[in-house]
Amino acid sequence: MVVREQEKDSSGQNVNRFSIKISLSITSLICKDGGVFVLVRLFYEYRKKNFINIERKILLNPGPATTSDSVKMAQVVPDICPREKEFGDIMEYISMSLADVVADSKTHTAVLLGGSGTAGVEAVLSSVIGENESVVIVNNGAYGKRMCDICKIHKIDFAEYSSSKIEQIDFKDFENFIVEQKKIKNNLKYISCVHSETTTGLLNNIKRVGDLAKKYDLQLIVDAMSSFAGVPIDMQEMNISYLVASSNKNIQGMAGVVFVIASKSLLSDHAHKTPRTLYLDIFAQYEYFIKTKQMRFTPPVQTLYALKQAIDEFKEETAEKRYARYRENWKTLREGLHKLGLKTLVSDEDHSNIITSVIEPTDIKGYSFESMHDYLYKRNITIYPGKISDQNTFRIANIGAIDKKDILLFLGELKNYFESLK
């Protein structure tokens, strides 16, 4: 019989009489016929309720990335109202820890918003660039183009600098462009650039972009969605004023949180700006957070618990070791792809070491991206299609809670797929 009653043990802790009664009845059952069977049954029922067996998938798409089981499980928490101080403390810890990845949380902070990466890019562009200000946008891929699209929608004055999708920015030409723009516009205040162009795997040399920003007295906005926590970034040294990233790529959390990292002084200095949106106003969110440690609107509660766990795992691994693990994944991948006779799009020196665009084979009869995808998907490996229009490519990311063993497993299965076509 189950009686829910509490009593104190010798150290004064509350214990449940409920569990004592169960163990008594188990002991008595063992003494009877079939008792052992009941005991085993009870054990399996207990395991089923308390441990979830999560099938492991290897995600080689560029985020949401593979997560550890502990990050997944961190989402299973008692229900909590996000207006409680306990939750505010977690968000404050997250903000400071994220800022510390690329700057110093004494001077910088991360403004947290619920949403995907694009929401963060839209938030920073629409909040920061004032009505009478202008921005130069570097466009060398889908995400640079997306910045231009955001500016068009918000009627933000911008000048588009188009650059090669697969080669480093021509910095002499880029500097000339800035000089020309400065002559035409006396309100040019910003440069906006993607760091790691996930479209191709090209890593824009953000230090050199930052040097130009400094030289021409411009503030630099960086979309670091697929580089943050995956390649070293130092906002101070690179002259980055605003940096945007999200929870589901190299930091290895779940999708749903995006953040803008900036100095506290810049975030406080916005009295002259008129908000373009209600939800995505990073300055309003910053001010509200200082007063309340809350998001202005309902936060993705469980995603934030997972993000806290992911941050703790990042700290435990250390930034240097994470960068090194990703580099090793990438080197293994590059070598294995070349051994299979596949060509990659971006040269090693301009490569992000995060995502690789592979040129699709034309000489293998029966090959198609779909059949390759499905073959691998059945074996718990997910790959990604290409995103440039002038060449047929597919993309393999090497980020998330995966290591060299997983990359080798993928390469082995890819070889099997090609052999299955013979």
Ligand SMILES: Cc1ncc(COP(=O)(O)O)c(C=O)c1O
């Ligand atoms: C560089 C970059 N910027 C922006 C985004 C957009 O993020 P989301 O798809 O989460 O909106 C991505 C997504 O992969 C990205 O790689």
